[in-house]
Amino acid sequence: MKKWLTLLRQRPSLQAWLLLLPSAFWLFVFFIAPLFIVLVYSFLERGTYGGVVWHFTLENYRRVFDPLYFKTFWRSFYIAAVTTFFTLLLGYPLAYYIATRPPKRRGTLVLALMIPFWTNFLVRTYAWLTLLRTHTGLINVTLMSLGWIHKPLPLFGNDTAIVIGLVYGWLPDMILPIYATLERLDRSLLEAAMDLYASGPNVFRRVIWPLSLPGVVAGSMLVFIPSLGAFVTPAILGGGKALMIGNIISNQFLAAHDWPFGSALSFVMMAVMLIATLIYFRATSGEERRQL
Amino acid sequence: MSDANLARALSRRSRMAKLKKRLSEGLFSGYGFLGYLFLYLPIIILVIFSFNDSRSTAQWAGFTTRWYVAMAKDHQIILSLWNSLFVAVVSTIISVIIGTLAALAMERYRFWGKLMMDAVLYLPIIIPDIAMAIMLLIFFDLSGVGFEPWKVHLFGVHLAVPYSVIIGHVAFNISFVAVVVRARLAQMDMVLEEAAQDLYADPWRTFWRVTFPMLLPGIVGGALLAFTLSMDDFVITFFTSGAGFNTLPVRVFSMIKKGVTPKINAVSTLMLLFSLVLVAISLILSRGGGEEGPSTPTL
Numbered sequence: 001m002k003k004w005l006t007l008l009r010q011r012p013s014l015q016a017w018l019l020l021l022p023s024a025f026w027l028f029v030f031f032i033a034p035l036f037i038v039l040v041y042s043f044l045e046r047g048t049y050g051g052v053v054w055h056f057t058l059e060n061y062r063r064v065f066d067p068l069y070f071k072t073f074w075r076s077f078y079i080a081a082v083t084t085f086f087t088l089l090l091g092y093p094l095a096y097y098i099a100t101r102p103p104k105r106r107g108t109l110v111l112a113l114m115i116p117f118w119t120n121f122l123v124r125t126y127a128w129l130t131l132l133r134t135h136t137g138l139i140n141v142t143l144m145s146l147g148w149i150h151k152p153l154p155l156f157g158n159d160t161a162i163v164i165g166l167v168y169g170w171l172p173d174m175i176l177p178i179y180a181t182l183e184r185l186d187r188s189l190l191e192a193a194m195d196l197y198a199s200g201p202n203v204f205r206r207v208i209w210p211l212s213l214p215g216v217v218a219g220s221m222l223v224f225i226p227s228l229g230a231f232v233t234p235a236i237l238g239g240g241k242a243l244m245i246g247n248i249i250s251n252q253f254l255a256a257h258d259w260p261f262g263s264a265l266s267f268v269m270m271a272v273m274l275i276a277t278l279i280y281f282r283a284t285s286g287e288e289r290r291q292l
Numbered sequence: 293m294s295d296a297n298l299a300r301a302l303s304r305r306s307r308m309a310k311l312k313k314r315l316s317e318g319l320f321s322g323y324g325f326l327g328y329l330f331l332y333l334p335i336i337i338l339v340i341f342s343f344n345d346s347r348s349t350a351q352w353a354g355f356t357t358r359w360y361v362a363m364a365k366d367h368q369i370i371l372s373l374w375n376s377l378f379v380a381v382v383s384t385i386i387s388v389i390i391g392t393l394a395a396l397a398m399e400r401y402r403f404w405g406k407l408m409m410d411a412v413l414y415l416p417i418i419i420p421d422i423a424m425a426i427m428l429l430i431f432f433d434l435s436g437v438g439f440e441p442w443k444v445h446l447f448g449v450h451l452a453v454p455y456s457v458i459i460g461h462v463a464f465n466i467s468f469v470a471v472v473v474r475a476r477l478a479q480m481d482m483v484l485e486e487a488a489q490d491l492y493a494d495p496w497r498t499f500w501r502v503t504f505p506m507l508l509p510g511i512v513g514g515a516l517l518a519f520t521l522s523m524d525d526f527v528i529t530f531f532t533s534g535a536g537f538n539t540l541p542v543r544v545f546s547m548i549k550k551g552v553t554p555k556i557n558a559v560s561t562l563m564l565l566f567s568l569v570l571v572a573i574s575l576i577l578s579r580g581g582g583e584e585g586p587s588t589p590t591l
Contacts, residue, residue, distance in 0.1 A: 136349070229423065
């Protein structure tokens with residue numbers, strides 16, 4: 001026992017691994033191992049009554065590129081990109097607004113952001129369901145009773161509804177990292193730019209925007225990745241018609257019992273996320289270099 | 293141009309500039325207001341219609357609390373609330389302990405395999421929950437263990453919680469706890485710990501008397517985040533629970549699928565209150581703990 005203790009004291013890396021033992025065990029058994037099992041499953045054939053047949057095939061990956069599924073993939077990518085664009089468009093000025101208030105107001109405004117951020121995603125999606133539904137949604141009912149429209153607006157069961165739900169759901173995730181970079185921004189740099197007679201738009205384009213890019217990148221990733229993998233939002237606001245890749249994946253497990261194909265779909269989805277992230281990082285870091 | 297004219301022209305220019313600045317400032321404040329309105333209005337409308345004396349969630353028909361009564365009488369909802377609380381408490385306790393140990397290792401040591409552990413710890417945060425959900429579903433199905441329930445008798449309620457759900461929640465919570473605690477550790481000054489060591493405190497004593505009290509705000513922050521994430525999770529619970537087990541979000545999802553009623557608004561309002569309480573707790577703790585951390589620890 002004593003020998004062990006002295007050994008432990010002499011070897012810091014042994015101490016570190018002892019501290020990591022529970023988390024490493026949990027994550028390797030219940031996260032990394034399942035990840036590899038899914039990878040293996042994606043190369044197997046489906047069994048007749050659910051389950052798998054242990055026979056190697058590439059058929060699942062070929063099917064991902066069938067027009068039927070590929071179209072959904074493309075649409076999901078498009079929806080996630082549009083969502084990221086709109087959260088950035090709405091979120092950046094709001095983050096800037098918060099960052100330019102006096103410190104005390106700033107605290108209150110950030111807190112006011114935390115409340116919707118901590119509210120259940122499902123609840124927030126449901127809130128939009130009651131607003132957007134075609135015949136019984138608050139927006140259409142109100143507009144019709146005011147006589148402004150005579151036919152309900154197509155707000156529900158389409159990509160518009162999904163984008164609205166996703167933008168609403170992930171907006172705080174875009175604002176918070178941008179706010180964090182803007183708040184740390186050195187004021188003297190802005191003053192220096194003004195002293196050198198830079199116009200307002202130029203100060204923004206040449207100083208503020210490049211310096212806030214890390215926040216923009218972080219926020220975009222925090223919005224894009226979960227939007228591409230969205231399951232709840234299209235399930236509720238898509239009205240069973242507009243689906244995204246997350247719904248196709250879940251269908252393979254809940255209804256179609258084609259687990260190998262579902263596994264292949266989720267691996268391709270994760271690959272798309274990885275590639276998009278890498279391209280985005282590369283593009284924005286390039287821009288940063290150019291601007292500075 | 294005479295001096296007087298020049299002065300007048302200059303003052304007019306500066307007045308124009310001031311006016312322009314005030315105008316843009318006003319527009320900006322207006323935008324800020326609209327931004328927050330967008331974030332809050334849907335939630336406020338949701339709460340208002342939970343008191344609507346009609347099945348409609350679009351036309352106001354007078355005030356009632358009957359949807360709350362209906363909610364309280366719905367055994368399924370009450371049971372799912374207990375399930376949610378149980379899963380959240382258990383998974384928070386486990387993940388806080390495991391995650392804090394991991395954070396200490398990652399922040400205070402240099403060792404072989406650190407980069408790999410870093411990736412393994414971050415992956416559950418980045419990966420979309422649908423992917424993690426099906427990974428766990430296949431894993432538990434293949435291994436043949438996990439779906440059997442943990443039977444507990446608590447406050448007169450019989451709960452049967454599948455181990456798979458708790459295991460899944462811990463798996464995603466460890467990473468979030470580790471991130472929050474690591475952030476706190478990175479901020480902490482090591483001077484006090486070194487001072488304790490210099491005064492011949494053994495490592496065990498140094499940890500409990502110095503490191504731990506200073507780390508506590510980070511641990512509490514991590515615990516609150518883990519609890520919230522666990523209470524809020526729908527996708528991973530939905531896929532790892534097998535048939536017949538409901539947490540509150542899973543119950544709400546199946547209610548939504550059956551049709552919209554103000555009863556769902558009432559349940560949503562309840563969940564909203566939970567989030568508000570958690571935000572309040574975290575606020576009080578962060579104020580109480582102060583930016584500088586707790587009062588100087590005594591040896």
